[in-house]
Amino acid sequence: MSKKVWWMTSAVVVTVAVTGVAGVGITAQKNYADVVHKAPWELSASTDAELIPARGQAEVDLGSLRSTLKELSANPALGSFGVQILDSSTGEEVYSYDAQIPLRPASATKILTSAAAIKALGPDDRIRTDIVRGPMEGSVVIRAAGDVWLDRADLMRAAEAIQVSGMKVTQVLIDTSVWTGPDFLTGWDESDIDAGFVAPMQPAMIHGGRLGEVESGDVPRSHTPAFTVAQALGEELGVSTIGVTELTEQPVETLYTIESPRLSERLRAMMQHSDNVMAEAIGREVAIKRGKGSDAQAATEAVLEVLNELGIDTSTTKLEDTCGLSIHNRIPAEVLAEIMDTAAQTQVLRPLLDVLPVAGGSGTLASRFIGTPGRGVVRAKTGTLTGTSALTGVVTGQSGHVYSFGMISNDTDVLGQRQALDRIASALSEDAAANSGVQAAKANADAQPTISESKHNPSTSDR
Known part of the structure; x- marks a missing residue:
């Protein structure tokens, strides 16, 4: 041929x-x-x-x-x-x-x-976000992997799986270390966050950081989108202690994995x-x-x-x-x-x-x-x-x-x-x-x- x-x-x-x-x-x-x-x-x-x-x-x-x-x-x-x-x-x-x-x-x-x-x-590429048992008693850690297509349904399913495991959760943390460097670039205009055109680039977001559970469109976006993800999982688990961490050791147990849509869909x-x-x-x-x-x-x-x-x-x-x-x-x-x-x-x-x-x-x-x-x-x-x-x-x-x-x-x-x-x-x-x-x-x-x-x-x- x-x-x-x-x-x-x-x-x-x-x-x-x-x-x-x-x-x-x-x-x-x-x-x-x-x-x-x-x-x-x-x-x-x-x-x-x-x-x-x-x-x-x-x-x-x-x-x-x-x-x-x-x-x-x-x-x-x-x-x-x-x-x-x-x-x-x-x-x-x-x-x-x-x-x-x-x-x-x-x-x-x-x-x-x-x-x-x-x-x-x-x-067919997908991003996989693991939610793991944290190093401290009662902590779970979201290992952010770059998925800005997360939604509430993902976190609801994650919370259900964690609850079924029998773990008593007292705090939810998120590790954003997968991305480095500044999360907002010098060539951007910060007013565009509230205008809905961009958000600080953090490696986990619900609907691209949009506020109010809105899935698309130019609506105001979160100034702390990764923390918002941890808050949302905390709400599903009934936990109010939320924070940011960086895991320095391999997690002992993966409690749940969220998969993003395929690259073609994204x-x-x-x-x-x-x-x-x-x-x-x-x-x-x-x-x-x-x-x-x-x-x-x-x-x-x-x-x-x-x-x-x-x-x-x-x-x-x-x-x-x-x-x-x-x-x-x-x-x-x-x-x-x-x-x-x-x-x-x-x-x-x-x-x-x-x-x-x-x-x-x-x-x-x-x-x-x-x-x-x-x-x-x-x-x-x-x-x-x-x-x-x-x-x-x-x-x-x-x-x-x-x-x-x-x-x-x-x-x-x-x-x-x-x-x-x-x-x-x-x-x-x-x-x-x-x-x-x-x-x-x-x-x-x-x-x-x-x-x-x-x-x-x-x-x-x-x-």
């Missing part, structure tokens, strides 16, 4: 995955009755047979498409702008402008973190809601797996190391966190595009495509691309900070070709940036009608309602 033929099989699969899942995402949304789509394509059982490369169902006038993309990229609303677009069905570069210049990426950083985690950990939750806490936790998990350490710097180094091993050149990429909240991160658009192209062309990063929000249908793209050709066929990760908007993902054109793209806009108004980025992605979805050019792309984009997103201020949050 040749390696070249296997690559083709991957391209076929991604075409089906993008269009099929997009249709499902859209039909699940209210008020989308006008969406028309074909019946889902069914993939037969996998075999070892190799296929010829997917070339799409129609020829694309690249000259016309590039002319359209060039004019759309000249939009002043994009400010300092970098873009790279690759045809993942042919391996050809479709369009590039300042793609090598590192720009502030915001939450598009999560694409790097996710890709590294899929490669280093695998989609990535989906992180991507759909652009959760910064989850992204930081996943970054540290990669660092520990790679033996780099367990602080924020180790996480960024590990992520870049894994990407380099995948053949992604990160020599001009600068990361100070793995979520994108830091204003000091810098990533070239070509890095984003190459990661998405790798996911489209190969099996190793294929799970990345499945967790991306769908345009006009889910996650941070639910209210974008409304009334545009890109609705339902663009799958992408957003990024938003003050003066920054990014978009990176994949889109299937009318021709059947699959395009991988990375786009970053800095130093202008966020809402204008978003509309301009959406126009470019929508133009890719209309590749077979490229001769209609810029006018069609603009008309479609102008037809959509004013872009807005609930629950956060797009001028400050990281989305």
Whole structure:
């Protein structure tokens, strides 16, 4: 079997995955009755047979498409702008402008973190948090392991198991030593804790440190999330003596083990809601797996190391966190595009495509691309900070070709940036009608309602 033929099989699969899942995402949304789509394509059982490369169902006038993309990229609303677009069905570069210049990426950083985690950990990876008998009589210790996806049900089951063991508990302690370094980075804004965008990075949290038993969304988060976990277990056990400790010896007995969701599920939750806490936790998990350490710097180094091993050149990429909240991160658009192209062309990063929000249908793209050709066929990760908007993902054109793209806009108004980025992605979805050019792309984009997103201020949050 040749390696070249296997690559083709991957391209076929991604075409089906993008269009099929997009249709499902859209039909699940209210008020989308006008969406028309074909019946889902069914993939037969996998075999070892190799296929010829997917070339799409129609020829694309690249000259016309590039002319359209060039004019759309000249939009002043994009400010300092970098873009790279690759045809993942042919391996050809479709369009590039300042793609090598590192720009502030915001939450598009999560694409790097996710890709590294899929490669280093695998989609079935789970975090295991042991609750053990402590060194002092009547004490139990939660050995935090980096699970920020804990919930009350986990702790209720743990309390029941401890009670069944017959142990008389007098105090609950938590050991957070698995992560080192500062739990809040210099490039972050402490007001974002109460705004719900991040929490101090401690290796055990209930729903990412959110207060009030809220499972998702931008709601205020705890300033002491690990201690809150110990308090919650104490409440379940009827114990009020709570503390923090560091175990120096191997525990004698494990009383209960909590398992996190699979990595694929954790990535989906992180991507759909652009959760910064989850992204930081996943970054540290990669660092520990790679033996780099367990602080924020180790996480960024590990992520870049894994990407380099995948053949992604990160020599001009600068990361100070793995979520994108830091204003000091810098990533070239070509890095984003190459990661998405790798996911489209190969099996190793294929799970990345499945967790991306769908345009006009889910996650941070639910209210974008409304009334545009890109609705339902663009799958992408957003990024938003003050003066920054990014978009990176994949889109299937009318021709059947699959395009991988990375786009970053800095130093202008966020809402204008978003509309301009959406126009470019929508133009890719209309590749077979490229001769209609810029006018069609603009008309479609102008037809959509004013872009807005609930629950956060797009001028400050990281989305």
